[in-house]
Amino acid sequence: MTLQELIIQIQPPDSAAMAAARERQDQLTKPQGSLGRLEALSIQIAGITAKPRPGLRHKVIAVMAGDHGVVAEGVSAFPQEVTPQMVLNFLHGGAAINVLARHVGARVEVVDMGVAVDLPPHPELIVKKVAYGTDNIARGPAMSRDQAEQALLAGAEVIQEQLSKGIDILGTGDMGIGNTTPSAAIAAVLTGRAPEKIVGRGTGLDDAGVQHKINVVRRALDVNQPNPEDALDVLAKVGGFEIGGLAGAMLAAAANRIPIMVDGFISTAAAMIAASLAPAIRPYLIASHQSQEQGHRIMLEWLELSPLLDLDLRLGEGTGASLGISLADAACKALDEMATFAEAAVAEKKSSS
């Protein structure tokens, strides 16, 4: 499948299913609207899935990993070897995302999109490696345009391959030492905002580290001159393999009417790439949380998304997405399982007030 063939498959939300869900919400035993954003979420997911009473039985967190040549500039508080080490931690079930995914009943699918070393074979590791890490964006493009397209299609393939196992909602997750730097670069290009408004502390930089990272992002934009009207160009010049994979996974999810729970800073950069390539994806996106990483607010505003949670998270991996999935599940269950006023023989609101 080509990228264009994937993109044109994305349909608008189903308005009949949304209307039916809205009507049912108003008949359930509670004051109308009193479940607030849970009601809105259930109606959105009805539209996405084209089901008036959607159920989110199969929950998937796709955690995509990749390395970044820009770590040579000293932009991260952690060494690059942590990327493969954390991938192994995911496979052994010891990372935060494993714990939170278990908590919300989601399965974690770990994807090597471009880790800088070969990982030991593991039955649960999905290998879609485009290359051994990107090139240093402070000195030239992260990858070729062909590799950018390859990353997007590989991410889409991951979702296609999950369909037979069942996938009713996709949570996005990332791992890649240094990946807040390309994410900030993508956000700066697409929003047109200055790097200093977007760049944050990542895994724990001090003030001097942040200033240096801002300079590195500026240099990446100067050297590469990514074209904000061409998202593939942006991904190729200042992106990452896991970011491309996540954007492709989002496109495929939307093409299959699967709601997308977007994680934090890196996943939101991927969502911006996806939304630039395919504006029709926007109604499929749900922002799980407001990251503590500076710039995330600007990115969510650009996507016109309002985050469900604000818990000062800044971990990535899909941790925020997993908590958001639990809220989406709660929203759909309330819509489906609550009794109506008629079923429970409860009196309705007085017409006079």
Next chain:
Amino acid sequence: MTLQELIIQIQPPDSAAMAAARERQDQLTKPQGSLGRLEALSIQIAGITAKPRPGLRHKVIAVMAGDHGVVAEGVSAFPQEVTPQMVLNFLHGGAAINVLARHVGARVEVVDMGVAVDLPPHPELIVKKVAYGTDNIARGPAMSRDQAEQALLAGAEVIQEQLSKGIDILGTGDMGIGNTTPSAAIAAVLTGRAPEKIVGRGTGLDDAGVQHKINVVRRALDVNQPNPEDALDVLAKVGGFEIGGLAGAMLAAAANRIPIMVDGFISTAAAMIAASLAPAIRPYLIASHQSQEQGHRIMLEWLELSPLLDLDLRLGEGTGASLGISLADAACKALDEMATFAEAAVAEKKSSS
């Protein structure tokens, strides 16, 4: 047990357990602090339970129901008969709180603290009825001082009776047509703020209805002159039986080192009564969410609590508390189940940055 005997049982959080939890958080495979409020929550619960790695296996939502004489003033959009109808709905599992409690793995305990009619006997209904609804606070006190103490002790008894079944966290919930009016009155007395800053739409009043409700609260304060230095006086004069029951349940939970997930507007009014009676309860309180009901923000500020969620909920029943309990559970699981850097052989942060 007397109220004073209950109150003096409340101990400060265990600082050794908190220190151990904090130390472990810093060894887990994630950048330090990157799980944000989940980390803080796990440390708070370690202190409350005096366990360095607490587990929240038994989750309980206590939904307390009562009626309010002040409905005679036309302060609610729903008729009073809805209180017993919703109690039956809780017992049959069809209400929002049933769905959300199932979702988070909590059991719902339904308590009749003072519904205006006799409910049909049901094996799962806990009957602690103080009286058949309060008196109209716009014309005199809601209840006698003795009844206020009786409500508090009955609420405490509910928790004592749950200990044998297991209760690792308490979520509070309420049902009572008209109960945002006494809750607003309590909040106005204890914070010293004007009723118009606190009174909200409840289950769905229009602007004229809100103005009328403000006038009713003003009258309740004028007629009763509750003493803000005497929480028992406040509860008796402008409170409610379910509000007293919830405050008593909170005191008993704290006395037993059980964390308290406070629901919305009504539960927060109850928490204010509890914190006025026993300032030592404050570290045991967790605010689940910011209600859409006006005034809730002022009440949380008075309690110095920062809500975990902000989802425009305004339903009560413990719906916000149940979602908060899921976050507390996630926080404790992350603390307990994640691998350390040493266990997972993951490199730590570079010392240079």
